[in-house]
Amino acid sequence: MSVQVLIGTGDPALAAQLRTQIAELADIHVVGVEADSDSVLGMVGSHDELDIVLLDDDLGPNSGLHLVREIAMRRPHVAAVLLNDQLDEEVLARALEAGARGVLGRTPSLDELSSRLLAVAEWSRGVRRWLGTSDVGGPEVGGRRGRILAVAGAKGGTGTTTIAVQLALAGVRAGSSVCLVDMDLQTGDVGTYLDLVHRRSIADLVSVSNEITGAMLADVLFVHEAGPHVLLAPQEGEKAEDVTSSAARQIMGVLRSRYDIVIVDCGAFMTEGSVTAIEAADRAIITVTPDLPCLRAAKRLGQLWKRLRVRKQEDIAVVLTRQSRKDEIQPDFAARILGMTPLKTTVPPAFRALEKAINNGAPLRVDHDGFRRAMSQLGAELGILPATAIQPRGAPKRAKAEAT
Ligand SMILES: Nc1ncnc2c1ncn2[C@@H]1O[C@H](COP(=O)(O)OP(=O)(O)OP(=O)(O)O)[C@@H](O)[C@H]1O
Numbered sequence: 124m125s126v127q128v129l130i131g132t133g134d135p136a137l138a139a140q141l142r143t144q145i146a147e148l149a150d151i152h153v154v155g156v157e158a159d160s161d162s163v164l165g166m167v168g169s170h171d172e173l174d175i176v177l178l179d180d181d182l183g184p185n186s187g188l189h190l191v192r193e194i195a196m197r198r199p200h201v202a203a204v205l206l207n208d209q210l211d212e213e214v215l216a217r218a219l220e221a222g223a224r225g226v227l228g229r230t231p232s233l234d235e236l237s238s239r240l241l242a243v244a245e246w247s248r249g250v251r252r253w254l255g256t257s258d259v260g261g262p263e264v265g266g267r268r269g270r271i272l273a274v275a276g277a278k279g280g281t282g283t284t285t286i287a288v289q290l291a292l293a294g295v296r297a298g299s300s301v302c303l304v305d306m307d308l309q310t311g312d313v314g315t316y317l318d319l320v321h322r323r324s325i326a327d328l329v330s331v332s333n334e335i336t337g338a339m340l341a342d343v344l345f346v347h348e349a350g351p352h353v354l355l356a357p358q359e360g361e362k363a364e365d366v367t368s369s370a371a372r373q374i375m376g377v378l379r380s381r382y383d384i385v386i387v388d389c390g391a392f393m394t395e396g397s398v399t400a401i402e403a404a405d406r407a408i409i410t411v412t413p414d415l416p417c418l419r420a421a422k423r424l425g426q427l428w429k430r431l432r433v434r435k436q437e438d439i440a441v442v443l444t445r446q447s448r449k450d451e452i453q454p455d456f457a458a459r460i461l462g463m464t465p466l467k468t469t470v471p472p473a474f475r476a477l478e479k480a481i482n483n484g485a486p487l488r489v490d491h492d493g494f495r496r497a498m499s500q501l502g503a504e505l506g507i508l509p510a511t512a513i514q515p516r517g518a519p520k521r522a523k524a525e526a527t
């Protein structure tokens with residue numbers, strides 16, 4: 124279905140110019156022009172298929188920003204784009220703060236108009252799809268319960284974020300609704316790995332954690348074009364402390380009720396938020412590189428979780444990352460040091476492919492078959508992705524021997 128746009132301006136010349144430009148764009152359709160803020164709100168409330176409102180900042184009697192806020196509250200999936208000739212940082216910041224999806228000059232080029240409208244339409248459709256599958260109310264009681272997977276690092280730099288991001292992408296590819304949460308509250312970099320910039324974070328949900336609605340989530344979450352919805356860590360590390368265990372518990376509960384899979388990047392430093400996520404999770408994994416210091420750190424972390432009654436030892440999964448057959452430490456030996464059995468799936472080293480994917484802002488394109496296969500197998504072994512044939516360790520070798 125074509126993208127439906129409403130124009131809000133009291134300037135007939137501007138309305139005519141925008142209508143003419145949009146008429147040239149395939150699949151984008153102007154549903155009307157309204158000349159005052161009350162009529163715009165009336166149209167937003169009554170037109171169910173509306174995707175975008177192009178709003179003249181000079182529209183009266185209520186200001187453009189006021190209107191943007193009202194639209195965001197009443198129809199969270201409708202994308203408001205403000206038209207203002209003063210395209211400076213302050214205007215942009217005010218507009219985004221109010222909930223606008225962008226700002227355009229009053230006389231945009233056709234290219235600018237087209238690319239902005241298509242980008243925000245995609246966002247709007249993503250939010251609509253999501254809201255369409257769930258209530259715009261509080262958390263469901265006894266309703267759908269998704270699975271929470273917490274991913275924590277035995278030490279920093281062990282591939283925790285890489286695994287959380289890649290499993291989230293694999294979950295979407297498998298047809299699940301996925302929310303990726305950056306609970307590495309002080310140093311979280313999920314946004315960087317997914318090449319996204321977003322001002323809202325989990326900290327914005329803390330003060331309303333007792334009454335989180337669909338509209339609030341839609342406002343705070345980022346809908347990534349590849350499919351996962353992303354709840355970022357706060358940009359200011361000091362806000363990490365705001366995420367108390369009771370707030371984190373509420374947030375996890377709401378997310379679990381709305382998504383098939385919730386993947387939480389807990390980082391390597393335990394905070395109230397990350398500990399609560401680990402406690403609430405159906406599965407918790409510790410990422411470990413095959414070296415003694417890291418294996419010992421994983422063992423200590425497992426014991427800490429046990430002492431804090433966060434998780435029983437037998438209820439913790441350890442995944443060996445950057446593990447290759449050439450390594451001195453192989454899974455059986457790792458198991459002896461850890462006192463826990465690592466998962467069957469190990470993640471192979473894929474330095475160049477991952478570096479390229481991150482540097483190109485293309486997390487989906489990890490050009491390494493072994494790594495991609497490991498992600499599917501890991502997801503299946505953890506029960507969050509459809510089961511694929513999980514090969515027991517050493518099986519490929521035997522299969523090859525049999526074939527020859
Ligand atoms: N399987 C892998 N093979 C090669 N490099 C990897 C692998 N997994 C992750 N890396 C690289 O290791 C670095 C750290 O990865 P990542 O950020 O995922 O780890 P982390 O545990 O989240 O780190 P931090 O403690 O900083 O949050 C990155 O450069 C990433 O590309």
Ligand SMILES: [Mg+2]
Pocket residue numbers: 283284285307311312390
């Ligand atoms: Mg990380």
